[in-house]
Amino acid sequence: MRIPILKLHNYLLISIQTELDDQTAIQFQEDLLKEIHQTEATGVVIDLTSVEVIDSFIAKVLGDVVLMSDLMGAKVVLTGIQPAVAMTLIELGIHMQNVPTALDLEQGLLKLHQELGE
Amino acid sequence: MGRDLKEVAIKNKEHIIKEWNKEISRLKDVNYTAEISAELFESNNEEFVNVILNSIRGDGTPQVIKDFSDRMIHLGWPLSYITDGLLVFRKVTLDTILHHIDQPEGEYISEVLKYVDSWVEPIIRQLVNEYSVSWEHVVSLQRIALQELSAPLIPVMDNITIMPLIGTIDTERAKFIMENLLEGVMRHNAEVVLIDITGVPVVDTMVAHHLFQATEAVRLLGAKCILVGIRPEIAQTIVNLGINFTDLPTKSTLKKGFLLALEITNKKILEVENKTQSIDKLLGLDKGSEKN
Incomplete structure (x- = not known):
């Protein structure tokens, strides 16, 4: 199962529609980095609206993706984290301190736009 | 018998x-x-x-x-x-x-x-x-x-929501507050949430911990929390207990917090008509009427 990555102007859009298992997450990490390299995207939005469970491993992978993309010159914003997901993450002690977040896709794009100053 | x-x-x-x-x-x-x-x-x-x-x-x-x-x-x-x-x-x-x-x-x-x-x-x-x-x-x-009264959430403007807290916060209530807060942020599409603790009598390490967790969870959703209504004695206890609140913007009153929230959401309050101007107009002293 591969997660589709869409290109929109300078940005990459990813909507995760399935429950992430470890394999898919790793695959996604590789795909995204490759895609950033190919398209020279400056911003990435990962939408998690339909994700109902995030365990510590997935959270780590997502945090890593953000750092890695940053190194490659692409800002990442996570959007649409559900209340229940946020609560479990906090209870697990995963604060994802350095990950920018936004309420929905729209605000995520706005945030990227502001931060990149385009 | x-x-x-x-x-x-x-x-x-x-x-x-x-x-x-x-x-x-x-x-x-x-x-x-x-x-x-x-x-x-x-x-x-x-x-x-x-x-x-x-x-x-x-x-x-x-x-x-x-x-x-x-x-x-x-x-x-x-x-x-x-x-x-x-x-x-x-x-x-x-x-x-x-x-x-x-x-x-x-x-x-x-x-x-x-x-x-x-x-x-x-x-x-x-x-x-x-x-x-x-x-x-x-x-x-x-x-x-x-x-019903323990964790009300009031949307005051587009993207700005206030949660006034009154009374002691225990673990059960903190959980309820967090749930309500997160649901409300989603529902009202809030960008900034003001948590008003004017009515909370004591802020100890546990209450602070709960507040922290709630604000962190709100941040994960993509909104910002501002803690307002910090009274002098609460500021004293927080510092004396060595609780680190630096990651969380705090303000002494709801009014100041609201101004900060407006700033964050790129909004400004404009007075439609200045008071002196309207008095001038009433007396026929403003420039427009002079010309006539």
């Missing part, structure tokens, strides 16, 4: 009622219901003693006792009146019956005691049950009301 005793009791009904009234009136002065009029008290006593006697005679069904207790609860008679009344009744009845027996023997007396107890006990049990059920009902209603 129980039947004989019942007959004795019923035959001497008048005497028992008289004695009972005397006793209960004496208790009245000491204990309760100072504000209840003597008339009401007497009529109620009469009803009470009749309910007891009927139930002993065997034609007082549980329903009669239930109706009676419902009325008592409704009118707010104290439970102590009921229990005292029944205990006095037991005492008076025993006295009366023993008075009418020719040679009271030890064994016989204990039999009598047992019988009279068996008359009074079910009534006491039922009445106390009715009372406690009604209390439990009230308590559960209040708990629901309290929960």
Whole structure:
């Protein structure tokens, strides 16, 4: 199962529609980095609206993706984290301190736009 | 033998009622219901003693006792009146019956005691049950009301929401606050949430921890939290306890927090008309009217 990555102007859009298992997450990490390299995207939005469970491993992978993309010159914003997901993450002690977040896709794009100053 | 005793009791009904009234009136002065009029008290006593006697005679069904207790609860008679009344009744009845027996023997007396107890006990049990059920009902209603009030979320503007917190925060309430906060952020599409702790009397490490968790979770959703309403003594405790609040923007009053929220959401309050300007206009002093 591969997660589709869409290109929109300078940005990459990813909507995760399935429950992430470890394999898919790793695959996604590789795909995204490759895609950033190919398209020279400056911003990435990962939408998690339909994700109902995030365990510590997935959270780590997502945090890593953000750092890695940053190194490659692409800002990442996570959007649409559900209340229940946020609560479990906090209870697990995963604060994802350095990950920018936004309420929905729209605000995520706005945030990227502001931060990149385009 | 129980039947004989019942007959004795019923035959001497008048005497028992008289004695009972005397006793209960004496208790009245000491204990309760100072504000209840003597008339009401007497009529109620009469009803009470009749309910007891009927139930002993065997034609007082549980329903009669239930109706009676419902009325008592409704009118707010104290439970102590009921229990005292029944205990006095037991005492008076025993006295009366023993008075009418020719040679009271030890064994016989204990039999009598047992019988009279068996008359009074079910009534006491039922009445106390009715009372406690009604209390439990009230308590559960209040708990629901309290929960409704415990974490309200008020959307004041597009993207700005306020959660005023009043009262002590314990773990259960903190959980409820967090749930409500996150649901509300999603529902109202909030960009900034102001948490007002003016009404929270004590902020200890636990409360601070809960507040932190809530704000972190809100940040994961993509909104910002501002903690407002920090009173001087709360600032002191926070620093003395060594709690680190630096990651969280804090303001002393809701007003200041709201201004910060406006700044974050790129909004500004504009006065439509300046006060002096409108006075000028009223007096015909502004430039527009001068030209005319």
